[in-house]
Amino acid sequence: MTPTTENQNLSRRERQIMDAVYRLGQASAQEIQENIPSPPSYSAVRALLAILVDKGVLKHERDGRKYIYRPTVSPDRAKRSALKRLLSTFYDNSAEKLVAALLDPEDLKLPDREIERIRALVNTNGGETES
Numbered sequence: 001m002t003p004t005t006e007n008q009n010l011s012r013r014e015r016q017i018m019d020a021v022y023r024l025g026q027a028s029a030q031e032i033q034e035n036i037p038s039p040p041s042y043s044a045v046r047a048l049l050a051i052l053v054d055k056g057v058l059k060h061e062r063d064g065r066k067y068i069y070r071p072t073v074s075p076d077r078a079k080r081s082a083l084k085r086l087l088s089t090f091y092d093n094s095a096e097k098l099v100a101a102l103l104d105p106e107d108l109k110l111p112d113r114e115i116e117r118i119r120a121l122v123n124t125n126g127g128e129t130e131s
Contacts, residue, residue, distance in 0.1 A: 010057075012038065017048055018057060018071065022078060026070045028063075 010018065013036075020035040021027055027035070033045045040048075049069055050059040060067040071078065091097040099118075103110065110118075 010052075013044075013048055014052055014055075017045070017052060018078075021058065021069055021071055022075055026068050028066045028068055030066075032069065094124075 016036040016095070017032055020032045024031060024035060025072060029042065029046050029049055033039045033042055036094075039045065049058065049060070049067075053060060053069075057072055058069050059072050060069045062064075062068075071083075086093065087093050091101070103115075103118075
C-alpha cells in the first residue's frame with residue numbers, strides 16, 4: 001500500500017512542511033524552512049524531514065551537498081485525502097454541508113462569476129436535485 005497523509009498522524013509542523021513541499025513541488029530543507037510560518041531552526045526542519053521520510057510521505061535524493069525532498073503521494077491524491085478528512089471531521093461526510101458552509105454569506109462573499117462556475121460544475125456533474 002502506498003503511504004498517504006490520510007493514514008499518517010502528522011503533527012502541525014509536519015503538515016506545514018508537507019504543505020510547503022506540495023506548493024513547491026520539490027524543495028531543499030532550507031527552501032522548506034523559508035516557506036513555512038514561524039519556522040523552527042534549520043536543525044528542527046531537518047529532523048522533521050527525516051521523520052516524514054520514515055513515515056513514507058516524503059522521499060529524497062542527493063543533489064550535490066543537499067537533499068531534495070518530494071512527496072510520495074501525488075497532489076491530486078493528497079487533495080482528495082484532505083477533503084475526505086475535512087468532510088468526515090467537520091461536515092458529517094456531507095458534501096452538501098461543506099458547500100453550504102462555503103457559500104455562507106456570513107463568512108465570505110463570492111463573486112457572481114464564481115457562483116455561476118460552481119453552478120455549472122454542479123449541473124455538469126449530475127447535481128440535479130430531487131424536489
